[in-house]
Amino acid sequence: AQTVTQSQPEMSVQEAETVTLSCTYDTSENNYYLFWYKQPPSRQMILVIRQEAYKQQNATENRFSVNFQKAAKSFSLKISDSQLGDTAMYFCAFMRSTSGTYKYIFGTGTRLKVLA
Amino acid sequence: KAGVTQTPRYLIKTRGQQVTLSCSPISGHRSVSWYQQTPGQGLQFLFEYFSETQRNKGNFPGRFSGRQFSNSRSEMNVSTLELGDSALYLCASSSDPGGWGEQFFGPGTRLTVL
Numbered sequence: 001a002q003t004v005t006q007s008q009p010e011m012s013v014q015e016a017e018t019v020t021l022s023c024t025y026d027t028s029e030n031n032y033y034l035f036w037y038k039q040p041p042s043r044q045m046i047l048v049i050r051q052e053a054y055k056q057q058n059a060t061e062n063r064f065s066v067n068f069q070k071a072a073k074s075f076s077l078k079i080s081d082s083q084l085g086d087t088a089m090y091f092c093a094f095m096r097s098t099s100g101t102y103k104y105i106f107g108t109g110t111r112l113k114v115l116a
Numbered sequence: 117k118a119g120v121t122q123t124p125r126y127l128i129k130t131r132g133q134q135v136t137l138s139c140s141p142i143s144g145h146r147s148v149s150w151y152q153q154t155p156g157q158g159l160q161f162l163f164e165y166f167s168e169t170q171r172n173k174g175n176f177p178g179r180f181s182g183r184q185f186s187n188s189r190s191e192m193n194v195s196t197l198e199l200g201d202s203a204l205y206l207c208a209s210s211s212d213p214g215g216w217g218e219q220f221f222g223p224g225t226r227l228t229v230l
Contacts, residue, residue: 006158033217035218037221043223044119044120044221044222044223044224045206045208045221046221047218047219050218091158091159095217097217102164102172102217103161103164103172104149104161104217104219105161106151106158106159106160106161107158108156108157108158109158
């Protein structure tokens with residue numbers, strides 16, 4: 001069974017600095033997708049960034065980038081130039097698609113607080 | 117496009133009662149998934165519906181059930197409520213997930229069981 005582990009329940013970072021959130025997963029699949037979702041306080045969860053397992057190049061979306069280490073089954077999120085609006089719960093998620101069906105598995109989340 | 121909507125936003129029930137939650141996906145999305153979110157447990161997958169058929173199911177007891185209508189709207193039902201069912205229930209919709217599988221989440225329904 002696939003599992004997703006986020007070992008940092010809470011983190012904080014000073015505004016304008018860089019922070020890295022860690023995520024490890026366990027799977028025997030070779031083709032899958034990985035995601036980071038952000039859930040701001042009292043707001044809807046939104047997708048931050050995604051990575052296809054067959055792509056070696058790390059995904060980047062503006063200030064957000066990932067360090068995808070397939071062999072190590074690690075998928076960390078780096079937030080550069082942190083902003084107050086980045087304060088949120090961040091969830092790492094694994095998705096596999098098989099024969100038209102798919103399943104998402106989420107980690108338990110990391111609560112990030114950006115300090116002014 | 118309107119986002120995913122969920123009703124009601126808040127519910128208070130007592131043990132033993134049953135509850136029905138509703139989710140309207142983004143127009144054109146045929147896949148709807150339900151999750152239970154509790155502190156410390158993260159998001160636990162309940163089930164997924166696609167074109168009125170349940171395609172995937174998580175490890176929840178039979179008290180949790182769902183259905184999807186022809187317009188892709190989905191309902192989730194929990195019977196014989198227990199205190200441990202208190203949680204935020206999230207609905208997410210997706211277009212035919214042939215590839216990326218990005219999910220768009222609703223604001224959730226916060227259920228409190230007394």
